Amino acid sequence: MGLLKKLFLISKNTESNKSTPIEKNTITDTQQFINTDETNPNPFPIIRYNNLEDLFNNIHSCSSKQYSVTERERSFVDSFIKRLSEEHIPCECLLSRLSNGELVVYYKTLEIGRFKFNGSRNYLVVYARDRRQYESKTDKFYLFKMNYWIDYIKYGFEHNYF
Numbered sequence: 001m002g003l004l005k006k007l008f009l010i011s012k013n014t015e016s017n018k019s020t021p022i023e024k025n026t027i028t029d030t031q032q033f034i035n036t037d038e039t040n041p042n043p044f045p046i047i048r049y050n051n052l053e054d055l056f057n058n059i060h061s062c063s064s065k066q067y068s069v070t071e072r073e074r075s076f077v078d079s080f081i082k083r084l085s086e087e088h089i090p091c092e093c094l095l096s097r098l099s100n101g102e103l104v105v106y107y108k109t110l111e112i113g114r115f116k117f118n119g120s121r122n123y124l125v126v127y128a129r130d131r132r133q134y135e136s137k138t139d140k141f142y143l144f145k146m147n148y149w150i151d152y153i154k155y156g157f158e159h160n161y162f
Helices: 003-017 050-056 071-086 137-160
Strands: 095-096 103-107 110-116 122-129 131-135
Touching: 050 071, 050 095, 071 095, 071 103, 071 137, 103 137, 110 137, 122 137, 131 137
Parallel strands: none
Antiparallel strands: 095 103, 103 110, 110 122, 122 131
16 A cells, blocks of 8 residues: 555544534534543644635644744745645645744645745655655745645545545
């Protein structure tokens, strides 16, 4: 079984952890997170966003360290949203900031990649047949590699993983 299929199966299994709203289109404070319990002080949100401003205004953070959003990060995510639109894929994304400043990009319940464009170390992580990390490349190169994220999402739709 290929790595893409394994990653999608793992992601598919985590969907059962989601809470469902009591009433249609109504989400309570406890329902907007998965894995909410006494042992998990930082639950993960299930709400996904479909535009640039909402994505950056609602970055999930796993750390108390605060990072400001760089123009390069904003531009990269904006390009990603435009690519989704060009491919007629609805944008249902979430950004999560790690303690090292890295942004993790989720599509629905699937982690599709990571990038870090602040600080001295810049890189993009792509999940395709395997996990690849590209460091210190040009923006044009990173935008080209974003196509792998799109292909990864399409693979999920083709195999009914979403």
